Amino acid sequence: xxxxxxxxxxxxxxxxxxxxxxxxxxxxxxxxxxxxxxxxxxxxxxxxxxxxxxxxxxxxxxxxxxxxxxxxxxxxxxxxxxxxxxxxxxxxxxxxxxxxxxxxxxxxxxxxxxxxxxxxxxxxxxxxxxxxxxxxxxxxxxxx
Amino acid sequence: xxxxxxxxxxxxxxxxxxxxxxxxxxxxxxxxxxxxxxxxxxxxxxxxxxxxxxxxxxxxxxxxxxxxxxxxxxxxxxxxxxxxxxxxxxxxxxxxxxxxxxxxxxxxxxxxxxxxxxxxxxxxxxxxxxxxxxxxxxxxxxxxxxxxxxxxxxxxxxxxxxxxxxxxxxxxxxxxxxxxxxxxxxxxxxxxxxxxxxxxxxxxxxxxxxxxxx
Numbered sequence: 388x389x390x391x392x393x394x395x396x397x398x399x400x401x402x403x404x405x406x407x408x409x410x411x412x413x414x415x416x417x418x419x420x421x422x423x424x425x426x427x428x429x430x431x432x433x434x435x436x437x438x439x440x441x442x443x444x445x446x447x448x449x450x451x452x453x454x455x456x457x458x459x460x461x462x463x464x465x466x467x468x469x470x471x472x473x474x475x476x477x478x479x480x481x482x483x484x485x486x487x488x489x490x491x492x493x494x495x496x497x498x499x500x501x502x503x504x505x506x507x508x509x510x511x512x513x514x515x516x517x518x519x520x521x522x523x524x525x526x527x528x529x530x531x
Numbered sequence: 532x533x534x535x536x537x538x539x540x541x542x543x544x545x546x547x548x549x550x551x552x553x554x555x556x557x558x559x560x561x562x563x564x565x566x567x568x569x570x571x572x573x574x575x576x577x578x579x580x581x582x583x584x585x586x587x588x589x590x591x592x593x594x595x596x597x598x599x600x601x602x603x604x605x606x607x608x609x610x611x612x613x614x615x616x617x618x619x620x621x622x623x624x625x626x627x628x629x630x631x632x633x634x635x636x637x638x639x640x641x642x643x644x645x646x647x648x649x650x651x652x653x654x655x656x657x658x659x660x661x662x663x664x665x666x667x668x669x670x671x672x673x674x675x676x677x678x679x680x681x682x683x684x685x686x687x688x689x690x691x692x693x694x695x696x697x698x699x700x701x702x703x704x705x706x707x708x709x710x711x712x713x714x715x716x717x718x719x720x721x722x723x724x725x726x727x728x729x730x731x732x733x734x735x736x737x738x739x740x741x742x743x744x745x
Binding site: 393394397398401402403429432433435436437438439441443444447448450451452454455456458509510 | 563566567570571574575578579582583592595596599600603604633636670671673674677678680681692695696697701702717718720721724725727728731
């Protein structure tokens with residue numbers, strides 16, 4: 388006789404059981420009231436997870452399209468800029484980041500607490516992950 | 532090998548039948564109306580997903596805009612595979628998870644950040660058509676408890692629960708969005724429900740098998 392675990396009951400609630408498995412579960416519940424009760428409790432928990440309906444605010448689409456248009460315009464203006472301007476901007480950005488990291492490494496913190504550089508590194512890591520997502524999604528693959 | 536072939540075949544079929552890829556291709560060609568149509572078709576689900584993750588309406592709106600911007604930026608280089616909605620879910624989930632991580636760091640360094648799991652400040656919650664005030668109050672209490680319980684879940688469990696319970700995705704779709712195995716979807720959802728049960732019990736919410744709450 389098959390033992391039905393919570394995991395399988397959850398598969399049933401989420402609509403993941405095959406028709407044959409669903410029939411098997413129904414038959415098992417007819418002879419096992421405790422199983423039927425557990426299934427009902429889990430299903431009620433699932434249904435009780437309720438959140439307010441989402442309302443798309445008026446103007447949402449217009450805002451997105453305006454931002455897209457702004458991005459397109461910026462992108463075009465950068466492409467039109469001379470190469471030396473783009474290279475100088477990139478170099479300034481890299482130097483700025485390097486100087487920022489150098490500065491936070493020397494800021495003292497109380498012992499036992501994470502240093503500012505660790506916090507900064509965490510923040511940088513978060514942004515880099517975001518960039519990584521961007522890269523991965525370009526290939527249709529985004530890690531979690 | 533057979534299962535992999537079946538999944539690959541299914542993805543190819545989905546890709547061929549999904550009109551969103553054609554709209555995206557037209558957007559890349561400069562057709563603004565095509566992109567507007569894409570936003571129309573997906574704004575509800577993207578915004579809803581962000582709201583479920585972030586627990587804050589204003590922050591979710593900003594996040595949803597970012598998701599569409601990311602789609603626009605990558606539109607020319609995306610691999611056309613499966614449903615575009617799957618990709619959008621993936622971008623939304625990753626964006627929200629990053630947002631939550633940033634929020635933790637900001638909280639650590641002492642900045643005020645958006646409230647998670649509480650009431651959305653400054654933005655009135657929409658009514659859902661309940662005619663009676665008591666039912667409305669009860670619903671709001673349930674929403675609050677659910678938000679808090681979801682906010683307390685580990686990120687990976689939260690993602691699976693939101694996609695399964697609130698987006699109605701199948702285990703296979705969730706596995707595609709999160710790029711994890713079906714077994715991982717099943718076990719994360721199971722652990723999420725176990726944690727939620729404990730959290731709701733702790734909050735004094737008892738659920739009757741008939742569906743009512745006390």
